Amino acid sequence: MSNHNTFYAKASSPALNLIKNSWRTRKYLFLIPAVFSAWSFLLLISFINPQFSLETLYSTGGDGDDLSIVTTETNSISYNPIILDPLPPLQDLFVWPPNIRRPLCLPKIFVYPDSAKMGEFQVTEVPPMGTNYVAEQILLKQLRDKASDVHKNYVTENPEEADFFYVPFLGSKYLADCWFTKGIKGDCDVDEKYAEPMMNHIQRDYPYWNRTLGRDHIITHPMDSTSLYYKSRARMQNATFLTTVGDRRVVFGVDGRSRRYGDIVIPSSTALINLAHVNGADYLTVDGQPKSGERDIFLLFGGRYQDVKPEDSYSSGIRALLFNGLDQQPDYMIASSWSNPEYIGLLTRAKYGFAPQGYTLDTTRIWEYIAFGVVPVVIADGIIEPFEDDLDWDSFTVKIRREEAHRMDEILRSISAEDYEQKRQALWSYGRQALLDHGAWDLIVRALCRKGRLEGMRTITRDQHEQLGADTLILRSQETLDAYL
Known part of the structure; x- marks a missing residue:
């Protein structure tokens, strides 16, 4: 018998087996007090909180829903939010929404004067009517009022130095007078009596429309169908429309009522505020x-x-x-x-x-x-x-x-x-x-600056501009400033 077999036979004797089995058993005896301690701990918790049980523990199925509720109720921890130091303020040029008193550009706008060639309606004073379509009249009045901030900031009397040209088109005034004052239905011959004479005068008697085919001209259409009221609307299409209809839906873009990149959306007037002159x-x-x-x-x-x-x-x-x-x-x-x-x-x-x-x-x-x-x-x-x-x-x-x-x-x-x-x-x-009677023209001009690619520029002449100063502010009267306080 080899030495290995002899050792193996000795190790397999009854005495050695008894010792070996005794040692293996004693090695795990420490589990007895550990299990007893854990059980005692669970009994103590169930005594303190009767709602807790092993059944509750096992019923969670590992998702933790029930246990989380118990844990939250019995071990709630108050949370104090962390308040950090505020960030330093940004300069105006980096802030959105912007401070509109800091102009995006300072263009010059020439407003065409009234003329008998625009049609008999244009020079006839029509009394105000109870409609919501007087935005065109409000905007035109602000441009022509030499005492207004709008006129002082943006209007020039010299068309040769103008960046933009405002057509005093009052189509909604014509139609409202026809529909609501005279009680006439239909188109009221608006093209023959008003739209065509107006566009003939602007396009034939002045050279400015043809310089850009009207792309630097502005026409206001504050009614629901915008320029669709006029059969002669094709003659106006290149102009920028100021419209109360802003609509991303396909149908309004297809029929030409809302031109996403050809229009500037403006506020509507209201009978209460702009005709009854009620100030909230x-x-x-x-x-x-x-x-x-x-x-x-x-x-x-x-x-x-x-x-x-x-x-x-x-x-x-x-x-x-x-x-x-x-x-x-x-x-x-x-x-x-x-x-x-x-x-x-x-x-x-x-x-x-x-x-x-x-x-x-x-x-x-x-x-x-x-x-x-x-x-x-x-x-x-x-x-x-x-x-x-x-x-x-x-x-x-x-x-x-x-x-x-x-x-x-x-x-x-x-x-x-x-x-x-x-x-x-x-x-x-x-x-x-x-609002129309607050900062509307300041905001219209910001949109014109983007359309004319004039950001950061001040007009000197039509063909010459200079960079705006960083501290440039739009002029506002004390009365206008008080309206914001």
Whole structure:
């Protein structure tokens, strides 16, 4: 027998086997007190918290849901948010949205004078009418008022040094006078009596249109169908249109009603603000709150809705929701219309103002809301708001998609009081500058600067520009500045 086999036989003797088995058993004896200690610990926890049990522990199935709830309740840890030092402020040129008092460029605009060649209507004084289509008249008046900031900042009397040319086209004034004053339907011979004579005069009696085929000219079309009212619109197409219709939807681009890169979207006028000359600031405190009482109306809307069905093309059916329960909410105020005194009182009390699309995506109500510090609720998928390149509309409006419109009440009530107040303050201190009688021309000119590739330039003559100074500010009268304070 070999030495190896002899050792193996000895190691396999009964005595050695007993010793070996005894050692193996003793090696794991420490597990007994460990298991006992763990069991005692679990019993102690179950005594302290009767809701805890091994059954609860095992029932989690590894996903941790039930256990996490118990752990959170029994071992809650207070969390103190980390507040870091604020970042230093940026220079104006790096901030968005920008300070519109710092101009993007300072161009010169020549305004064509009135002439009998423009048609008999152009030199006839038509009394104001109760329509929402007077934006063209407001903008033209601001340009021609030599005492206005707009005239002082941008207008030149010398067409040879102008970067842009403003055509005093008042097509909506012509049509409104025909439809609402004279009661005539149809196109009212607007082309023969007004549009054609106007364009003939501009294109034939002056040399400036033909220099660029009209690309440096400006024409205002503040009605729903923009230039589609005129058969002679092809003659106007190269001009930049100032329009209240801003629409990204394909159908409006195809029919030419909304030209994404050919138009500048401007605010609409309203009968309350621009014809009755009601100033919302007169009814509110300096920070935009009611002078008496509080904003106890949750949502306000006045307009057409009772005959609208969900499948209608008008408003894409959105206004049908108002006649489907929302008009019964105790803190909503919804009606077809009110008198001006009633409406003013309601505007001072409202938190939110409903601004759904109608025939077009824009609505004049939004400007009444903004003037009275009411946060607009916009439901108009694809809308291009005025001056989106310079105004942060999200900061002072609530936008809801059409597919979520049925949840409007839920969405609005989920907005915290702090978030609402932040929007309201932004609206009052910042959003109002878009109004026609506030900073509209400053914002229009910024858009013209981009179209004319004049960023950072000041006009000296038509063919000569110089760099703007870093400290250049747009001139504003004290009266205009006070309107923002």
